Amino acid sequence: MKYHLTFEPEKKTVEVEKGTTILEAAMNNNIVMRHYCGGNLQCTTYRVIIRNGKENLSPMAEKEKAALQGKAYLNYRLSCQAKIYGDVTVFVATSSLLD
């Protein structure tokens, strides 16, 4: 089953397989993001804000919550940790994009 993931502010929507991380979906669709540690929760470089579909993401583990340093309540997620299980819209800060 495929779901829709929309990246704001560009409003680019891509189709993703169930269980794909936001980072994997970005990389598979030529949206090149910072991800220095390879998803090991060491760099927290690619944060996104969940605009819609928060309930369609994998639950946040304690390690991710700790890595976000108190920003979890602001709907931040680490793209390398959040897996997609339904339609989701995320806002990507330009600081998360590679130049």
Ligand code: FES
């Ligand atoms: S890629 Fe480093 S924490 Fe996600």
